[in-house]
Amino acid sequence: MDWKKVEMFLSSGQAFIPVYAENKGDSVLMYWKDGSTEMLDIQCESFLAKLLYYFGTSVSANRNRYGKLVGKRNLVPIVLSYGMTLVPYTVREPIGRQTRTGWFLAKEISHFHKKSQHHTVVQLSQHEVSVMHSEKFCFEQLKNARCIELCYGEIHEPYRKNSIFSAG
Numbered sequence: 001m002d003w004k005k006v007e008m009f010l011s012s013g014q015a016f017i018p019v020y021a022e023n024k025g026d027s028v029l030m031y032w033k034d035g036s037t038e039m040l041d042i043q044c045e046s047f048l049a050k051l052l053y054y055f056g057t058s059v060s061a062n063r064n065r066y067g068k069l070v071g072k073r074n075l076v077p078i079v080l081s082y083g084m085t086l087v088p089y090t091v092r093e094p095i096g097r098q099t100r101t102g103w104f105l106a107k108e109i110s111h112f113h114k115k116s117q118h119h120t121v122v123q124l125s126q127h128e129v130s131v132m133h134s135e136k137f138c139f140e141q142l143k144n145a146r147c148i149e150l151c152y153g154e155i156h157e158p159y160r161k162n163s164i165f166s167a168g
Contacts (some may be wrong), residue, residue, distance in 0.1 A: 013033070015104055016028050016102065017102030033125065066079070087109065104144060
């Protein structure tokens with residue numbers, strides 16, 4: 001996989017989730033803003049790692065920095081940049097060592113629909129994705145993502161202002 005898919009996701013992606021492709025194994029299903037989807041022959045964890053590498057961060061760095069802030073060890077949202085935070089949701093039952101976590105851009109989530117006590121539909125502008133969480137948990141994840149974005153802004157805003165004003 002080349003870096004163009006990472007850049008394409010950043011400009012026009014909404015979410016990516018792990019899926020099982022017949023005769024290929026674990027793959028990643030990309031959801032695009034134009035309503036289309038695309039399957040890539042790469043594992044979801046590998047795509048996430050490439051995306052995070054692009055921003056110079058990692059899952060563990062975000063978990064260590066922001067996990068305590070939101071009181072979580074697992075399924076911690078990941079801030080990439082201003083206004084660009086990935087929210088993790090469990091999207092399928094794993095078989096063996098398969099990945100089960102899908103990643104959604106927080107700003108692309110429009111609302112949630114409760115299907116049952118432990119299943120909710122995440123509504124994006126052009127897509128609906130079923131997740132294996134209660135509606136309350138989905139809202140809490142989105143709240144955690146917003147909290148982490150604010151913390152990220154407090155940490156990086158002074159440096160951003162200095163570079164903006166010193167560039168001229």
